[in-house]
Amino acid sequence: MQYWLMKSEPDEVSIDDALAAPRQTVPWFGVRNYQARNFMRDAMRVGDGVLFYHSSCDDPGIAGIAEVARGDGVLFYHSSCDDPGIAGIAEVASTPYPDDTQFDPESQYYDPKSTREHPRWMLVDVRAVEKTRLMTLPEMRAITELADMQLLRRGNRLSITPVTPAEWRCIMLHIKKKP
DNA sequence: GCCAACGTTGGC
DNA sequence: GCCAACGTTGGC
Numbered sequence: 609m610q611y612w613l614m615k616s617e618p619d620e621v622s623i624d625d626a627l628a629a630p631r632q633t634v635p636w637f638g639v640r641n642y643q644a645r646n647f648m649r650d651a652m653r654v655g656d657g658v659l660f661y662h663s664s665c666d667d668p669g670i671a672g673i674a675e676v677a678r679g680d681g682v683l684f685y686h687s688s689c690d691d692p693g694i695a696g697i698a699e700v701a702s703t704p705y706p707d708d709t710q711f712d713p714e715s716q717y718y719d720p721k722s723t724r725e726h727p728r729w730m731l732v733d734v735r736a737v738e739k740t741r742l743m744t745l746p747e748m749r750a751i752t753e754l755a756d757m758q759l760l761r762r763g764n765r766l767s768i769t770p771v772t773p774a775e776w777r778c779i780m781l782h783i784k785k786k787p
Numbered sequence: 788g789c790c791a792a793c794g795t796t797g798g799c
Numbered sequence: 800g801c802c803a804a805c806g807t808t809g810g811c
Contacts, residue, residue, distance in 0.1 A: 615809090641794080642794090663808085663809065663810090664808095664809055664810065664811095692809080692810075745810075762791080762792080763791055763792035763793070763808095764792085764793095764808095764809090765792070765793065765794085765807080765808045765809065766793095766808095767808085
């Protein structure tokens with residue numbers, strides 16, 4: 609059993625989106641970094657613990673369309689973004705398989721160099737277990753036991769990072785109480 | 788808006 | 800293979 613932290617932009621896939629999905633499970637599409645891919649392809653096992661992290665999101669804007677009643681249209685507008693931080697707990701829910709978005713010319717994640725015979729980008733499914741309060745970066749930085757977390761290292765941009773069992777236990781303890 | 792860090796690209 | 804230029808991520 610291993611532990612991971614996986615970053616998502618909440619205006620793309622948030623912890624709420626994952627909880628609302630069938631079986632509370634979403635494919636972790638869109639990773640286009642070899643190190644992060646290799647974690648999913650080679651190291652993750654079904655049942656591994658995942659910290660569901662919301663990274664800072666893009667500009668405010670219309671994030672969805674809904675219908676209230678009888679055709680009343682509603683545009684979901686994200687007026688501002690929350691701080692980045694851990695927003696929930698999840699688990700690895702599948703073995704690796706190809707990321708479909710790499711084959712779709714309409715997708716922002718399209719990779720013209722990838723083929724179905726030799727897919728370049730693999731992903732796993734992630735099942736949301738529970739939404740937590742937002743544990744922010746400043747809060748994490750203030751905890752001595754988390755000082756060496758890969759997430760907190762200067763210049764870290766990797767969207768998937770391993771978490772040690774000690775870091776996991778420490779975060780589980782802190783996230784259940786008030787900051 | 789700024790910028791550090793790091794990945795990718797392409798000329799040689 | 801080297802490496803400068805450029806692009807992206809993502810916190811601040």
